[in-house]
Amino acid sequence: MSDGRPKRDAPQGGEASAEEAGGTLPPNPELEDALREAMASVEGAEHRGSEPAAEPSGTAEPAAGDSDREEPAEEDPSEELKLSQGRLLRLQADFENFRRRALAERRDIYQYGHENLVKDLLSTVDNLDRAIGHARESGGGDIEDFLEGVELVLRELLGILANHSVNEVEALGKAFDPAVHEGMAQLPDASVEPNTVIDVLQKGYQLRDRLLRPARVIVAKAPEPDGDEEGGAAG
16 A cells, blocks of 8 residues: 655665665775774773873883993093093103104114214225325335225225215216206317216215215307308308
């Protein structure tokens, strides 16, 4: 029988509406997950609210891990300062000892650095003394022997200097080098190239690669043309 109320058409597709299903929504997994998360959050908040309040930091006992981390802060600054001052004093003492040793070594080098050279020169001085004594005993008659003795002493002296890395600067017949030569004059000379050393007034010496004294030399230059002779020949 009909109750007199209009009938509603059923939804298309055969699905019942929410009112016909008794006023409930169809099951939805996403909605259920969201509901469970909300309930868990509410329960967690209630649980935290029911916990007793934390005691003040001054009365709370630190955990074992916290006490280990706070140990460096408990060190006495005065002790650390004393240790730093001790290290500084030791370092200063070591530096002062090093400075004194360096000064003593420099003083010894300055005063006795040429000791080996002097020892080697003593034999040369003895030979020169003998040559002079022999020339005096002979009354100056044996000049040739005296000259030979002096030449021998000179060769010995140059050998000693060479053993100590002191060598003569090559100059005669060499091109003029302002780094090791000191030009005293220029003379015209057509037999050699210009700027060639033709005479040595004073020998130069160098210690290894350091110049001790330059060689004083005379340098050749190109001869100037003689205008008078050319004019006479032409006339």
